[in-house]
Amino acid sequence: MYALDPRYGPAPGAVLATGWPAVAARLPAAPATVAVEGPPTVDFDLLAARLTAALTAAGTPVRVLDVRAHYAPPDAVRARTDDGAGDPYYCKLADAPFRALFDALPAAEPPGGGLLLVIGPGAALVPHDVLWYADLPKRYAEAAVTAGTGRNLALPGEPATLRRLFYVDWPMLDRHRDALAPRVDAWLDTQERDRPTYLDGDGLRATLAALARGPVRTRPYFNSTPWGGHWAQRVLGFDAGARNTALGYELIAPESGVLIGTGPHQQAEVPFQLLCALHPRALLGPDVHARFGTSFPIRFDYLDTVDGGNLSVHCHPREPYMRERFGWPYTQHETYYLTRSGPGTRVFLGLREDADPDLFRKEIEEAVTDGVPMDPEDHVLTFPAERGRLFMIPAGTPHASGAGNVVLEISATPYLYSLRFYDWLRPDADGRPRPLPYEHGLANLDTARRGDAVARDLVQEPRTLRSGPGWREEAIGALDEMFYEVRRFVLDEDAVAADDTDGRFHVLNVVDGEGVEVRTAAGRTHPLAYAETLTVPAAVGAYAIAARGGPAKVVKALVRGAA
Numbered sequence: 001m002y003a004l005d006p007r008y009g010p011a012p013g014a015v016l017a018t019g020w021p022a023v024a025a026r027l028p029a030a031p032a033t034v035a036v037e038g039p040p041t042v043d044f045d046l047l048a049a050r051l052t053a054a055l056t057a058a059g060t061p062v063r064v065l066d067v068r069a070h071y072a073p074p075d076a077v078r079a080r081t082d083d084g085a086g087d088p089y090y091c092k093l094a095d096a097p098f099r100a101l102f103d104a105l106p107a108a109e110p111p112g113g114g115l116l117l118v119i120g121p122g123a124a125l126v127p128h129d130v131l132w133y134a135d136l137p138k139r140y141a142e143a144a145v146t147a148g149t150g151r152n153l154a155l156p157g158e159p160a161t162l163r164r165l166f167y168v169d170w171p172m173l174d175r176h177r178d179a180l181a182p183r184v185d186a187w188l189d190t191q192e193r194d195r196p197t198y199l200d201g202d203g204l205r206a207t208l209a210a211l212a213r214g215p216v217r218t219r220p221y222f223n224s225t226p227w228g229g230h231w232a233q234r235v236l237g238f239d240a241g242a243r244n245t246a247l248g249y250e251l252i253a254p255e256s257g258v259l260i261g262t263g264p265h266q267q268a269e270v271p272f273q274l275l276c277a278l279h280p281r282a283l284l285g286p287d288v289h290a291r292f293g294t295s296f297p298i299r300f301d302y303l304d305t306v307d308g309g310n311l312s313v314h315c316h317p318r319e320p321y322m323r324e325r326f327g328w329p330y331t332q333h334e335t336y337y338l339t340r341s342g343p344g345t346r347v348f349l350g351l352r353e354d355a356d357p358d359l360f361r362k363e364i365e366e367a368v369t370d371g372v373p374m375d376p377e378d379h380v381l382t383f384p385a386e387r388g389r390l391f392m393i394p395a396g397t398p399h400a401s402g403a404g405n406v407v408l409e410i411s412a413t414p415y416l417y418s419l420r421f422y423d424w425l426r427p428d429a430d431g432r433p434r435p436l437p438y439e440h441g442l443a444n445l446d447t448a449r450r451g452d453a454v455a456r457d458l459v460q461e462p463r464t465l466r467s468g469p470g471w472r473e474e475a476i477g478a479l480d481e482m483f484y485e486v487r488r489f490v491l492d493e494d495a496v497a498a499d500d501t502d503g504r505f506h507v508l509n510v511v512d513g514e515g516v517e518v519r520t521a522a523g524r525t526h527p528l529a530y531a532e533t534l535t536v537p538a539a540v541g542a543y544a545i546a547a548r549g550g551p552a553k554v555v556k557a558l559v560r561g562a563a
Contacts, residue, residue, distance in 0.1 A: 024054030062112030093327035212279035218256035229308030238311025248302030285538030340406035353451030396446030470495030513552030
């Protein structure tokens, strides 16, 4: 059965504590300066109040220094961090150091007695004796900004925007957090306001070191969108009260988390990205690390349109544009694997042979300015959404999943650059027109691959690479211009397929059957149920996939080796 909360035990000797009194008891003896760092979504006012109350009750004097009161003026912060040149949709990923948020750091006089708590994003820049990192997963920040209650980094008094959250705040916060990870003294998960969970820093690092050398699954979740469907609610058991389950985050490294704990009431969610930052060679492999740094370059996510609508027709930035305009060193190539489909469902992919880009632009602009409906099929090809079929989507290719499908996206990690051409005149949840950055889309539209070349190049037939008793491994998608490829294991009941990471991580997903068990040469085993996604770090080396409860099919993605 699909597990909603895959969890891994802490390393031997790690310290887990839950609840404010238990967390406060882990503070050092006075006198000391304790910096509590973290993203702006953390309720630092609550944190300071609860820790102060617990310490005061124990007879320890406390003074609080809130660095959020010391940021540079808003205009200065924006000038130092936003390179968007007036673009309302995107800006180049911020590369400013955290220190740029301040004109001058606040003075922190060492406490003569008691504790000095330095709190807020940037607290780690102030001299301190002990460093804690308080966290909330990124999904909370996006939800808060969407609801109008969130705040952007270093702009505490202003309405927040997703544009700044995605392209300024998160890149700066991620770099800052990753740089601190080797020396934090504690990790504090604040998802439960009245029951935060503390994990000591040495225990955190020891646990991550173990996880980087064995199969690991991230905590999944789904977002709602105007086109979303209901498959994940009905089949996987996600929030039945949600508006829909449109976009499933199986493994999106910049946002995914790993649960560390002993049970649902004592667990801390830590960013998957910390595995990449602290153990890049073990997780990614030496060659992948050399190419991508600490960026985990492949993502797996779901697009659920069952009883929902069509996705927007869109494309993604081609590599030079992505690098020069948006700041990513690699681009958003994608594939669609059809996990579920229905009668008459379809996938939009590539230009028709007779497509006229000028007419395409004209109809897009009429839809945007005058609300004139357009028929994308006048310009874009459609294909039957055959279950088990993989569609290759190199950057610049117009595409969309139609209604009634479940798509497993097996794609490059960049995920926030959907350059929409047409969105069916559909409003967002608040009744406003959805953003339509069609000028970016038209600037990246690949007009060369069209007609018969789309089916030939992008809808490939499986070919067997190797086989054994009751199993075979197939290549189902590879293109020279895409740095990763997709394969599929087909296993009979009780079959066991041998594999080896050969120095490059693998990502697996059970697309058919009850599930499998992954067995490593080091003796670790990990169950993997239908629809679940698993990372097999490069350090694992030899491993096997064993079918459980009947035949199974498992897709695998990996970074391609050097030619």
